[in-house]
Each structure stands twice: as C-alpha cells, then as structure tokens.
Amino acid sequence: MSADKAGPGHGKPTMRDALVAAAFRLFLERGYEQTTVDDIVALAGVGRRSFFRYFPSKEDVVFPDHERCLADMTAFLAASADDDEPVRRVCDAARLVLRMYAENPTFSVQRYRLTKEVPGLRAYELSVVWRYERALAAYLRRRFAARRDGTLRADVIAAAVVAAHNNALRSWLRSDGRGEANAAMDHALAYVQSAFGGTPVPPAVEQPEDVVVVVSRRDAPLWRVVQEIESVMGRP
Amino acid sequence: MSADKAGPGHGKPTMRDALVAAAFRLFLERGYEQTTVDDIVALAGVGRRSFFRYFPSKEDVVFPDHERCLADMTAFLAASADDDEPVRRVCDAARLVLRMYAENPTFSVQRYRLTKEVPGLRAYELSVVWRYERALAAYLRRRFAARRDGTLRADVIAAAVVAAHNNALRSWLRSDGRGEANAAMDHALAYVQSAFGGTPVPPAVEQPEDVVVVVSRRDAPLWRVVQEIESVMGRP
DNA sequence: GTCCGGTATGGCACTCGGTGCACCCTCAGG
DNA sequence: CCTGAGGGTGCACCGAGTGCCATACCGGAC
Numbered sequence: 144m145s146a147d148k149a150g151p152g153h154g155k156p157t158m159r160d161a162l163v164a165a166a167f168r169l170f171l172e173r174g175y176e177q178t179t180v181d182d183i184v185a186l187a188g189v190g191r192r193s194f195f196r197y198f199p200s201k202e203d204v205v206f207p208d209h210e211r212c213l214a215d216m217t218a219f220l221a222a223s224a225d226d227d228e229p230v231r232r233v234c235d236a237a238r239l240v241l242r243m244y245a246e247n248p249t250f251s252v253q254r255y256r257l258t259k260e261v262p263g264l265r266a267y268e269l270s271v272v273w274r275y276e277r278a279l280a281a282y283l284r285r286r287f288a289a290r291r292d293g294t295l296r297a298d299v300i301a302a303a304v305v306a307a308h309n310n311a312l313r314s315w316l317r318s319d320g321r322g323e324a325n326a327a328m329d330h331a332l333a334y335v336q337s338a339f340g341g342t343p344v345p346p347a348v349e350q351p352e353d354v355v356v357v358v359s360r361r362d363a364p365l366w367r368v369v370q371e372i373e374s375v376m377g378r379p
Numbered sequence: 380m381s382a383d384k385a386g387p388g389h390g391k392p393t394m395r396d397a398l399v400a401a402a403f404r405l406f407l408e409r410g411y412e413q414t415t416v417d418d419i420v421a422l423a424g425v426g427r428r429s430f431f432r433y434f435p436s437k438e439d440v441v442f443p444d445h446e447r448c449l450a451d452m453t454a455f456l457a458a459s460a461d462d463d464e465p466v467r468r469v470c471d472a473a474r475l476v477l478r479m480y481a482e483n484p485t486f487s488v489q490r491y492r493l494t495k496e497v498p499g500l501r502a503y504e505l506s507v508v509w510r511y512e513r514a515l516a517a518y519l520r521r522r523f524a525a526r527r528d529g530t531l532r533a534d535v536i537a538a539a540v541v542a543a544h545n546n547a548l549r550s551w552l553r554s555d556g557r558g559e560a561n562a563a564m565d566h567a568l569a570y571v572q573s574a575f576g577g578t579p580v581p582p583a584v585e586q587p588e589d590v591v592v593v594v595s596r597r598d599a600p601l602w603r604v605v606q607e608i609e610s611v612m613g614r615p
Numbered sequence: 616g617t618c619c620g621g622t623a624t625g626g627c628a629c630t631c632g633g634t635g636c637a638c639c640c641t642c643a644g645g
Numbered sequence: 646c647c648t649g650a651g652g653g654t655g656c657a658c659c660g661a662g663t664g665c666c667a668t669a670c671c672g673g674a675c
Contacts, residue, residue, distance in 0.1 A: 158652095158653090179630090179631065179632085180631080180632070180633090181631085189653080189654090190653065190654040190655070191654085191655085192634095192653075192654055192655075192656095193652085193653055193654070195632090195633065195634080196652085196653080199633090200632080200633075201631095201632065201633090265506070266502060266503070266505070266506040267502070269502070269505045269506055269509050270501070270502040270505055273505050292566075292570065294546065295543065295546050295547075295566075295567055295570060296570070298542045298543070298545070298546045299539045299542045299543050299546070299567075299570065299571060299574070301542070302538040302539055302541065302542030303535045303538055303539045303542075305538065306534045306535045306537070306538030306539075307531065307534070307535050309534070310530065310531050310534045310535070311531075330528075330531075331528075331531055331535075334528060334531060334532070334535065335535060338535070338574050338575060339574060394623090394624090415659090415660060415661085416660080416661070416662090417660085425624080425625085426624060426625040426626070427625085427626085428624075428625060428626070428627090428663095429623085429624055429625070431661090431662065431663080432623085432624080435662090436661080436662075437660095437661065437662090
C-alpha cells in the first residue's frame with residue numbers, strides 16, 4: 144500500500160510515508176478530487192502546513208518516487224561510456240523506469256487507475272514523463288552532436304522510446320501487474336531499435352550480391368535475429 | 380496582437396477576443412503569474428464571471444484556438460480515404476498545426492516565450508500536445524488494426540511525428556517566425572517517414588514449421604526487414 | 616405599444632489549493 | 646538554566662474556480 148523509503152540517508156521514514164498512505168487510502172475510497180488536503184492531514188494526524196513541506200502540491204503525493212527515479216536515470220545516462228550504442232542506452236534507461244514501477248506493482252496499478260480517471264493527475268503525469276523524455280533527448284543530443292540533424296534525431300528517438308515504454312507499461316498496468324512486464328518492454332523497445340537502428344543506414348551497399356537469405360529458429364529472441372540481420376547485411 | 384475569430388457561426392467576435400487581447404497585454408508587460416484574472420477582466424472592462432464563461436481556466440486564454448485546431452485535425456483524419464498511406468496522412472495532419480501557428484506569427488512567438496518561461500503554461504501545453512498525439516495515434520490504431528503490433532506501432536509513430544513537428548516548430552519560433560517554417564517541417568517529417576516507411580508490408584512468407592526463412596534485398600531498409608521477421612515469427 | 620422567454624452578463628459568496636509568517640516545542644550544548 | 650536552531654503548527658491571506666441568483670438585453674408574439 145505505502146510507498147517505499149524516501150531518499151537514501153534519511154533515517155526518518157515516518158511523516159512523508161504516513162502522508163502518502165493516508166492520501167492513497169482516501170483517494171481510493173472516495174476519489175482524488177473529492178479528497179481535500181485537510182482530509183489527508185486529518186487522517187494522518189498532522190498539521191496542514193506540514194503536508195506542503197513534504198509535497199509542493201497535492202498532485203506530488205501521487206508520484207512520491209519519480210524525483211528519485213529521474214535522478215537515477217540522469218545518473219545512468221551520464222555514466223555511459225563513449226563507445227556504447229546510444230539508442231540501446233536510452234532503451235536501457237527506459238527500463239529503469241519500468242523497474243521502479245515493477246518494484247511496487249499494487250501501488251503502481253492503483254496510481255494508474257487514478258491517473259487514468261482524473262484529468263488533473265493525467266496532466267501532471269505528462270509533465271513528469273516530459274522530464275524523462277527531455278533527459279533522454281539531452282543525452283542523445285550530446286551523442287548526436289556531430290551528426291547531421293542531430294537534435295532532430297535525438298528528439299524523435301527519445302519520443303519514440305518513451306512512447307514504446309508507455310505502451311508496454313500501460314498494457315502491463317492494465318493487466319493489474321500480473322503479466323510479464325519485461326518481455327513486453329523488450330518487444331516494444333526492440334521495435335524502436337529496429338526502426339532507428341544502431342547506426343544510420345548507409346546508402347551505399349558495396350556487396351556483390353543484392354539478395355540476402357536469413358534462416359532462424361522461430362523461437363529465437365528477436366534481438367538476436369536483428370543482430371544477425373545487421374551483420375549479414377553488412378551494417379557497421 | 381489579438382487572436383483570430385472565435386468559432387464558426389458565432390456572429391459576435393467581441394468579448395472573447397477582447398479578453399485574449401487584454402490578457403496578453405498584461406502577460407507580456409508584467410508576466411503571467413503576476414497577472415490575476417481580476418486584472419484581466421478589469422482591463423477588458425467585463426465581469427470576472429464572464430472570463431470563466433469563455434475560458435475554463437486561466438491557462439486556456441493562452442491557447443485560444445487549439446480547440447478548433449484539434450477539431451480540424453480530427454476531421455481531417457476522419458475524412459481520409461482508405462487507400463492513402465497512413466504515415467503520410469498523419470504527417471499532413473501535423474502540418475495543419477503548423478499552419479495554425481504560421482497564420483499568426485507574432486502571436487505564436489509571444490505565446491512561445493510565455494510557455495517557455497512559465498512552468499504552469501508548459502504543463503498545460505503538454506496536455507494540449509498530448510491530445511493531438513492521441514488523435515494521431517487513434518487514427519493510426521484504426522489503420523493498423525490488422526497489423527501485428529498495431530497499437531504499438533501507432534503509438535510510436537504518433538509520438539515520433541509529434542516530436543518531429545515540435546522540433547521544427549520550435550526552431551521556427553526561436554527564429555521569431557522569420558525562417559521558412561514549411562521547409563524545416565518537411566525535412567523533419569521526411570525523417571520520420573523514412574524511419575517508418577511508407578508502403579505496407581511486402582508479401583510475407585508463411586512458414587508453419589519452427590524454422591523461418593526470410594529473403595530480402597540487401598539494400599532494403601533495416602526496419603522493413605525486422606517488420607518482416609516479426610510478422611513471420613508470430614510475435615504477439 | 617406590451618409582454619415574454621431565452622441568452623448574455625454581472626455580482627456575490629463560497630471552496631480549496633497554496634504561501635508567508637510567526638509561533639512553539641524539543642533537544643543539544645554551553 | 647539559558648540559548649539557539651530546526652522541525653512542526655496555527656493563522657491569516659491570496660487567487661483560481663464554481664454555483665446561484667439577479668439583471669440587462671433582444672427578438673418575436675400579441
């Protein structure tokens with residue numbers, strides 16, 4: 144029901160978590176908009192002013208751990224080496240977010256139901272997702288700085304990754320967190336990777352033959368097949 | 380300075396436009412958050428209640444014509460024939476939005492400056508853009524209903540189109556509306572079209588065994604080969 | 616002309632999210 | 646015992662947004 148620990152190093156897990164727990168109890172039983180901040184603090188047994196000390200707005204109590212997750216993603220991208228494939232890297236970054244959701248399935252599903260119904264929460268979630276997307280795009284812009292249309296590619300790929308991530312995440316959330324999240328996510332991200340490839344398609348193919356034949360077992364993982372194709376087709 | 384006419388059929392262009400004009404005058408001279416709704420209605424010489432009759436919220440006065448534009452886009456997509464290429468169609472739909480911005484360059488640039496600075500307006504713009512994206516995605520989902528990962532493809536392509544559109548639009552807005560908007564937009568959308576291709580999937584080879592054979596021209600774009608593989612391998 | 620009904624507008628009071636400020640309580644350290 | 650700092654609180658206040666009712670306007674019916 145309640146969220147996980149606040150930040151690393153904070154020895155007091157009490158007040159913030161109590162507020163989140165009280166808030167979600169009320170949100171679930173009588174709805175988000177029908178619950179006032181006064182209701183929450185009354186149930187939590189704290190002063191109204193303290194609520195806004197921990198959460199800058201009423202919406203923030205619904206996404207208590209996104210700030211930390213965004214910081215994790217930024218750190219993950221900053222720690223990437225210069226020789227790893229940018230698109231694969233942002234896909235892995237997106238998987239970080241899925242991991243956060245999967246850490247607390249029931250909580251995530253409850254929150255999903257809330258954000259699906261309440262327009263205000265949906266708008267807030269959009270601004271959260273936007274920050275993830277901008278983090279991915281900023282990383283890709285750095286990596287594509289030398290390329291032609293670097294920023295365009297970066298923006299489009301970041302948006303595509305986020306969309307694929309959201310597609311898989313939402314279908315998992317709709318299944319009440321019962322389905323296998325990672326498989327769907329891999330599938331969705333593989334599609335994006337296939338569309339934007341590792342490296343841009345070189346227009347020139349200097350192979351003598353113009354037809355390539357690939358044979359694969361039907362149950363082979365898709366990414367492996369793609370790798371195979373790439374090498375056979377002579378993509379760098 | 381002021382926006383264009385309100386809706387079609389309304390013979391009275393006065394009050395709504397007066398509110399927009401008054402609002403923007405104050406926003407530009409003293410900032411969005413420093414301007415209260417009372418200030419706006421005082422300058423416009425109308426009652427406070429009337430403001431909320433025309434604009435459901437203070438943010439809406441900044442985007443007075445997006446509702447109409449969204450309706451136009453929806454109609455445009457609904458009026459598309461069954462034999463035109465879906466990706467091209469959504470790209471053309473995105474151009475509709477650019478056209479709306481280009482109709483009133485100075486107004487668009489002023490609004491851009493506002494939304495760039497004010498977090499609340501940025502969040503609101505995100506929810507507007509999100510509705511455009513959902514309209515595109517809904518259209519693509521219909522068109523891709525038979526396709527293998529129809530909804531995934533639809534979501535990703537819609538997001539990519541919106542990102543490309545925003546990239547071109549913003550660079551045009553940053554140039555104070557002086558650059559050539561259409562050229563940049565064509566370029567950006569062409570990139571998306573090249574990534575997600577135009578023509579429907581080539582004839583798939585049906586192989587019922589557990590080994591799959593794919594034959595492809597060596598210079599075929601990678602995404603197309605992967606599409607082929609996926610459909611042949613029967614991924615859910 | 617008068618009457619009438621619908622619509623546009625205005626005024627008010629109220630709720631609720633959010634903030635600035637001062638206050639208090641507790642606890643460590645001198 | 647005093648003191649000062651920091652977390653928590655109460656209070657007054659602002660501004661967005663809403664519901665309700667009064668009013669003004671306007672075209673048509675009589």
